[in-house]
Amino acid sequence: MVVQAGEGLLTPSAARVLVATAVPAERDAVARAFPGPVIAAGVGPAAAAAATATALATTGHTLVVSAGIGGGFQPHAPVGSLVVADEITAADLGAETADGFLPVTDLGFGAVTHRPPAALVRQAAAATGARTGAVLTVSTVTGTAARAAALRARHPGALAEAMEGFGVAEAAALHGVPVLEVRAVSNPVGPRDRAAWRIGEALAALTEAFGKLTPVLESWNPHDHR
Numbered sequence: 407m408v409v410q411a412g413e414g415l416l417t418p419s420a421a422r423v424l425v426a427t428a429v430p431a432e433r434d435a436v437a438r439a440f441p442g443p444v445i446a447a448g449v450g451p452a453a454a455a456a457a458t459a460t461a462l463a464t465t466g467h468t469l470v471v472s473a474g475i476g477g478g479f480q481p482h483a484p485v486g487s488l489v490v491a492d493e494i495t496a497a498d499l500g501a502e503t504a505d506g507f508l509p510v511t512d513l514g515f516g517a518v519t520h521r522p523p524a525a526l527v528r529q530a531a532a533a534t535g536a537r538t539g540a541v542l543t544v545s546t547v548t549g550t551a552a553r554a555a556a557l558r559a560r561h562p563g564a565l566a567e568a569m570e571g572f573g574v575a576e577a578a579a580l581h582g583v584p585v586l587e588v589r590a591v592s593n594p595v596g597p598r599d600r601a602a603w604r605i606g607e608a609l610a611a612l613t614e615a616f617g618k619l620t621p622v623l624e625s626w627n628p629h630d631h632r
């Protein structure tokens with residue numbers, strides 16, 4: 407158990423969980439159920455990384471959660487469902503070649519995947535009823551069936567895509583803090599039909615999820631590897 411000294415007593419250190427969303431509507435949906443700090447970091451991995459790294463510069467965070475709405479690969483993650491990432495993967499960070507896509511890791515650089523703690527993923531999914539699988543981070547929202555199929559072919563375990571998880575995870579790694587990603591599915595990944603996005607439904611699902619997740623996040627012990 408992690409302990410801190412205080413007035414001669416050893417007490418469990420308090421959980422300090424930061425939630426990073428993209429836009430104010432997502433921030434407010436989380437904050438309706440989660441009492442800790444929630445930021446609207448901006449859309450895309452760069453904005454998410456910059457704002458999260460800045461927020462983590464104050465010490466003592468135990469966990470960072472990337473949260474918001476997202477696209478779901480059909481039929482694996484239906485609209486209205488919830489996904490907890492067991493893998494956060496940058497799906498378009500690399501080089502296109504005549505023989506296909508090469509991730510930056512194949513070019514000898516950096517990382518393309520971060521893995522949240524398995525025990526936390528299990529606990530979060532059990533508490534919320536979420537599906538678990540890879541959540542892809544993309545800088546361009548998928549807009550065709552062909553692109554959706556190509557992403558699933560390259561990432562057979564992918565359940566959802568969004569635009570911030572990898573940025574949040576990079577910032578978390580820089581600060582040595584574990585990361586989790588939670589997405590409420592607002593739309594199918596595929597042919598663009600923005601008018602059909604069920605944003606209200608997904609935001610309500612996000613609020614409901616954080617109602618159930620809060621005790622899990624606040625009691626989670628990073629040294630618990632069950």
Ligand SMILES: O=C(O)c1cccc(C(=O)CC[C@H]2O[C@@H](n3cnc4c(=O)[nH]cnc43)[C@H](O)[C@@H]2O)c1
Nearest residue numbers: 428429431449475476477547548567568569570605
């Ligand atoms: O217009 C609104 O009221 C509104 C309220 C909340 C959120 C939005 C957004 O547009 C959020 C953008 C955010 O959503 C993620 N997202 C959602 N679907 C997808 C997708 O199919 N592919 C990639 N990203 C998706 C993404 O993380 C964006 O940052 C609007």
